[in-house]
Amino acid sequence: MATYFTEPSRTFSEYLLVPGYSSCECTPANVSLKTPIVKFRKGEEEPSLTMNIPMVSAIMQSVSGERMACALAREGGISFIYGSQSVENEAAMVRRVKATKAGFVRSDSNLSPDATLADVLAKKEETGHSTMAITEDGSAEGKLLGILTSRDYRVSRMDPNTKVTAFMTPYEKLICGRDGCSLSQANDLIWEYKLNQLPIVDEEQHLKAFVFRKDYDSHKEHPNELLDGDKRYVVGAGINTRDYEQRVPALVEAGADVLCIDSSEGFSEWQAITLKWIRDRYGDSVKVGAGNVVDAEGFRFLAEAGADFIKIGIGGGSICITREQKGIGRGQATATIEVARARDEYYKETGIYIPICSDGGIVHDYHITLALAMGADFVMLGRYFSRFEESPTKKVTVNGTYMKEYWGEGSARARNWQRYDMGGANKLSFVEGVDSYVPYAGALKDNVDLTLSKIKHTMCNCGALTIEELQQKAKITLVSSTSIVEGGAHDVVVKDNTLDAKVK
Ligand code: IMP
Numbered sequence: 001m002a003t004y005f006t007e008p009s010r011t012f013s014e015y016l017l018v019p020g021y022s023s024c025e026c027t028p029a030n031v032s033l034k035t036p037i038v039k040f041r042k043g044e045e046e047p048s049l050t051m052n053i054p055m056v057s058a059i060m061q062s063v064s065g066e067r068m069a070c071a072l073a074r075e076g077g078i079s080f081i082y083g084s085q086s087v088e089n090e091a092a093m094v095r096r097v098k099a100t101k102a103g104f105v106r107s108d109s110n111l112s113p114d115a116t117l118a119d120v121l122a123k124k125e126e127t128g129h130s131t132m133a134i135t136e137d138g139s140a141e142g143k144l145l146g147i148l149t150s151r152d153y154r155v156s157r158m159d160p161n162t163k164v165t166a167f168m169t170p171y172e173k174l175i176c177g178r179d180g181c182s183l184s185q186a187n188d189l190i191w192e193y194k195l196n197q198l199p200i201v202d203e204e205q206h207l208k209a210f211v212f213r214k215d216y217d218s219h220k221e222h223p224n225e226l227l228d229g230d231k232r233y234v235v236g237a238g239i240n241t242r243d244y245e246q247r248v249p250a251l252v253e254a255g256a257d258v259l260c261i262d263s264s265e266g267f268s269e270w271q272a273i274t275l276k277w278i279r280d281r282y283g284d285s286v287k288v289g290a291g292n293v294v295d296a297e298g299f300r301f302l303a304e305a306g307a308d309f310i311k312i313g314i315g316g317g318s319i320c321i322t323r324e325q326k327g328i329g330r331g332q333a334t335a336t337i338e339v340a341r342a343r344d345e346y347y348k349e350t351g352i353y354i355p356i357c358s359d360g361g362i363v364h365d366y367h368i369t370l371a372l373a374m375g376a377d378f379v380m381l382g383r384y385f386s387r388f389e390e391s392p393t394k395k396v397t398v399n400g401t402y403m404k405e406y407w408g409e410g411s412a413r414a415r416n417w418q419r420y421d422m423g424g425a426n427k428l429s430f431v432e433g434v435d436s437y438v439p440y441a442g443a444l445k446d447n448v449d450l451t452l453s454k455i456k457h458t459m460c461n462c463g464a465l466t467i468e469e470l471q472q473k474a475k476i477t478l479v480s481s482t483s484i485v486e487g488g489a490h491d492v493v494v495k496d497n498t499l500d501a502k503v504k
Pocket of ligand 1: 058264318360383384408
């Protein structure tokens, strides 16, 4: 007879936290959000990889590119570069993140010399950048011919067909830093020549990066920055259970700090085979997460197969239609609670603590706090990060509003059939995800700061200064549908929509 879970499967919105005692020590400034990402013998050793905030970005084409990876590492979290691209392209992305030293920014807005003022304006609209590099082939690493800033042109007075070469600052007149210089050397040039940006070039005049005056200042404002021993950003990468023999060595060689098997359903022999191959070849030196699972049995299977962390969630993603298409999945809160229990039992038995990640279904910031209180060590977010300037998609205008595109890995657009692989032919016979728009929300840092501030305040309300303390002390209650109504502004006419605005 089938197994029945008698408790209904619940989502985060069905729960709230009940405050606990908070002492005078319990201030948001005293809260640490440091969290482990790979398994360790708790009490005997420190985890070999931790994050400073409990957030990772989803392994998705529309979320985790190299720009997102640098921006998130700067704030203390990790991006997992998407694996639904060729091995070479994914490894190259990882390599570029590792080559981005903190404060050195890869040029994202580049044009070739035959571009016109109209192209400049279009690029500015697309990327939001006012500084552009003119390179021989229009690429980010081409031979630098000049740079353009908005001070170099007057839209009202110039013909849109004017070639950029007519109004750019040509290379000969630029002050450039030499590839390999340190951030403080770059900053000395910025100060000496009163520059707003310094292009960094190699001996063949190829563009390597920019150092921006504002970024140098803000570099000092990133106390959570997540760097490896060589002061490079920490970055993760997605792998699949098909081409791991090629993909894993390429990503390891490119410098990925942690890998994750990206699959919609992880309770499978394919994952065990992949994990075994990695362990046989690299021992424990390569860190790899696995998933997704939604119950204790799935957790135990991946724990025993050797996963460094385990990801939870089937069907809860904002772009996901797996539950509708296949009728599998589980409410994200219920899945997190059950897997956390299984993880604690496993720890009691073995002394090994395996971090767990709640993946998908985070709608409100407080859902993150709930996931942590329920036992997750960190959360993976797709929709949340897709809205930011740093996501790899274009900013578009829909009905007069700025939007970003966000599509599922199981959509016809992404064609990530490996994620839904059940063996057999290499193709998706039906989709499990949709293609969508999300409202553009600006810079990652501003949004993450606000989210973390809310998490820290709630943790203080619960009397917790660390995530571990929150997990031990949290009092969690189910809510009724009428109490949800009571929880929002109600029976008043709200004057404005600035509820989420930062208090100035
Ligand atoms: P979100 O944060 O709610 O948008 O969920 C993101 C998560 O949804 C990802 O980390 C994946 O686990 C999952 N996901 C990504 N693409 C798809 C899809 O096409 N179908 C189902 N789930 C998906």
